[in-house]
Amino acid sequence: RKEVEQDPGPFNVPEGATVAFNCTYSNSASQSFFWYRQDCRKEPKLLMSVYSSGNEDGRFTAQLNRASQYISLLIRDSKLSDSATYLCVVRTSYDKVIFGPGTSLSVIP
Amino acid sequence: NAGVMQNPRHLVRRRGQEARLRCSPMKGHSHVYWYRQLPEEGLKFMVYLQKENIIDESGMPKERFSAEFPKEGPSILRIQQVVRGDSAAYFCASSLATGELFFGEGSRLTVL
Numbered sequence: 001r002k003e004v005e006q007d008p009g010p011f012n013v014p015e016g017a018t019v020a021f022n023c024t025y026s027n028s029a030s031q032s033f034f035w036y037r038q039d040c041r042k043e044p045k046l047l048m049s050v051y052s053s054g055n056e057d058g059r060f061t062a063q064l065n066r067a068s069q070y071i072s073l074l075i076r077d078s079k080l081s082d083s084a085t086y087l088c089v090v091r092t093s094y095d096k097v098i099f100g101p102g103t104s105l106s107v108i109p
Numbered sequence: 110n111a112g113v114m115q116n117p118r119h120l121v122r123r124r125g126q127e128a129r130l131r132c133s134p135m136k137g138h139s140h141v142y143w144y145r146q147l148p149e150e151g152l153k154f155m156v157y158l159q160k161e162n163i164i165d166e167s168g169m170p171k172e173r174f175s176a177e178f179p180k181e182g183p184s185i186l187r188i189q190q191v192v193r194g195d196s197a198a199y200f201c202a203s204s205l206a207t208g209e210l211f212f213g214e215g216s217r218l219t220v221l
Contacts, residue, residue, distance in 0.1 A: 032207065032209075043212035044200070046211075049208075089210075095164065095165075096154070096157060097154070097157070097204075097210055100151070
């Protein structure tokens with residue numbers, strides 16, 4: 001089993017839609033969780049950290065379920081500029097940082 | 110406050126030559142990570158270093174690849190006797206002891 005798995009995608013959604021991405025991780029000792037976005041041929045950039053209580057940043061909401069080892073990202077009112085690959089990232093207790101394979105999102109006019 | 114600096118941004122090598130990729134972490138960051146991204150694929154962990162120590166190199170190919178992070182100067186990813194399959198984007202990231210990673214813009218290696 002891969003250490004971090006994500007929805008395979010791609011997701012093609014119209015502007016204004018709500019889209020949800022799912023991620024699971026295998027190491028129960030993982031300590032920190034993040035969502036990054038990567039635009040084509042660019043470096044990954046932090047979108048948001050994920051906290052146990054869940055957290056929201058504008059149109060983006062992240063949830064963490066430690067018991068199920070599951071992380072989610074919800075994007076509301078999708079914009080064209082949201083088109084990118086979204087990466088689920090897990091940092092283990094020994095500081096190894098693992099990226100999921102990514103889920104591609106295309107927001108269509 | 111400069112971010113993570115990688116150079117060269119683009120490197121072309123012929124098969125059998127050596128490639129050296131450099132990464133200067135953000136100021137105050139002591140943790141450096143190297144990732145490789147093949148075309149149309151995800152980021153693959155290669156190695157995690159702290160100053161003068163390799164902490165985890167489980168993602169490094171057993172041969173031809175090496176990494177260092179000396180007491181002074183940037184972290185270096187070295188690929189000896191490059192082959193076409195080494196063509197990829199190599200991203201470096203740095204962090205504090207905890208928290209998120211900050212990435213450089215990457216070094217794109219092309220092997221002819």
